[in-house]
Amino acid sequence: MKREIFIGDVGIGGNHPVSIQSMTNTPTGDSEATLAQIRALALAGCQIIRVSVPDGDSLAGFKKIIAHSPLPVVADIHFDAGLAIKSIEAGAAGIRINPGNIGGKERVKTVLQAARDHKVPIRIGVNAGSLEKKYLHLNGSKAEVMVQSVMDKVKFFEDNDFLDIKISLKSSSVRETVTAYRLMDKACDYPLHLGVTEAGTIFSGTVKSVLGIGSLLLEGIGNTIRVSLTADPVEEIGVALEILKTLGLRDGGVEIISCPTCSRTSVDLIAMARQVEKRLASIQTGHKVSVAVMGCEVNGPGEAREADLGIAFSQRWGYIFKKGKMIEKVAPESAVNRLVELVQLETGSKT
Numbered sequence: 001m002k003r004e005i006f007i008g009d010v011g012i013g014g015n016h017p018v019s020i021q022s023m024t025n026t027p028t029g030d031s032e033a034t035l036a037q038i039r040a041l042a043l044a045g046c047q048i049i050r051v052s053v054p055d056g057d058s059l060a061g062f063k064k065i066i067a068h069s070p071l072p073v074v075a076d077i078h079f080d081a082g083l084a085i086k087s088i089e090a091g092a093a094g095i096r097i098n099p100g101n102i103g104g105k106e107r108v109k110t111v112l113q114a115a116r117d118h119k120v121p122i123r124i125g126v127n128a129g130s131l132e133k134k135y136l137h138l139n140g141s142k143a144e145v146m147v148q149s150v151m152d153k154v155k156f157f158e159d160n161d162f163l164d165i166k167i168s169l170k171s172s173s174v175r176e177t178v179t180a181y182r183l184m185d186k187a188c189d190y191p192l193h194l195g196v197t198e199a200g201t202i203f204s205g206t207v208k209s210v211l212g213i214g215s216l217l218l219e220g221i222g223n224t225i226r227v228s229l230t231a232d233p234v235e236e237i238g239v240a241l242e243i244l245k246t247l248g249l250r251d252g253g254v255e256i257i258s259c260p261t262c263s264r265t266s267v268d269l270i271a272m273a274r275q276v277e278k279r280l281a282s283i284q285t286g287h288k289v290s291v292a293v294m295g296c297e298v299n300g301p302g303e304a305r306e307a308d309l310g311i312a313f314s315q316r317w318g319y320i321f322k323k324g325k326m327i328e329k330v331a332p333e334s335a336v337n338r339l340v341e342l343v344q345l346e347t348g349s350k351t
């Protein structure tokens with residue numbers, strides 16, 4: 001089991017469930033826009049938010065963000081120990097640095113001292129693309145070298161009596177990422193923040209993240225995740241939640257089951273399944289509720305018999321079924337509304 005740290009009130013490691021984080025992409029100086037994004041992310045299911053503090057000018061905005069954010073805020077810092085310290089003093093719940101680019105060991109020590117004084121955990125984040133020169137010529141695979149780089153930093157932190165650590169070692173290659181995290185998992189007991197960096201657009205980034213993060217989580221590796229997409233960060237949360245729900249690592253919420261459609265399909269099932277998914281995405285339930293959207297009444301109810309609720313279509317009707325048993329029939333044009341209503345009633349989420 002990994003050690004336990006806390007980012008604000010979110011526990012990471014120990015027995016805590018895998019948490020979801022994201023990063024804002026609005027200018028930090030524009031605290032209103034950034035807070036609006038954080039609120040949207042929180043609503044979607046994000047638990048921890050990272051905000052970059054690129055320069056001294058953004059500190060005023062960063063302070064306002066911390067004061068009003070519904071989520072614990074992690075400061076993302078590059079190159080500047082002074083900014084890291086000021087972000088901690090401003091109330092950051094955590095900071096992310098690459099100790100290799102923060103200006104030498106003495107400066108790192110000053111950051112450790114500030115973090116210790118304010119009980120703020122530090123993520124040691126090493127990326128394959130930004131390894132320091134001294135690691136570039138070491139023998140071994142890139143993954144091994146990344147782990148070596150992290151372990152040197154961990155040793156330095158430990159020598160300075162700082163154990164409030166979490167670790168990430170990301171690469172844009174899925175294979176390299178998975179190999180590096182596997183090695184890291186064996187090498188230490190600090191919680192791991194998983195992600196595939198620069199993963200790409202919604203389509204390619206989702207595929208890469210599901211493969212990289214998903215295969216590690218299946219092996220029991222990883223304590224908190226960030227899906228990186230070149231998109232609105234709210235999209236990242238949808239993918240992250242789906243990964244966790246699919247792997248049984250997140251209770252509750254609605255799981256959509258839908259058939260691929262075929263020549264038996266007589267309605268626009270693709271659009272209907274999308275609508276159902278969208279309208280049920282924010283429902284919070286204590287246990288998972290599965291909802292099926294199936295293209296024909298011949299095979300649909302049977303194929304989705306495990307679903308809590310579902311609908312299957314003939315040419316004229318939509319047949320709503322519950323645990324495989326038909327409970328009512330509706331016209332196709334009112335099918336989505338009625339199904340959503342029944343799920344809301346079933347989950348007690350109808351207001």
Ligand code: SF4
Nearest residue numbers: 259261262295296300
């Ligand atoms: S449920 Fe019916 S419409 Fe959907 S793929 Fe199966 S046979 Fe085709």
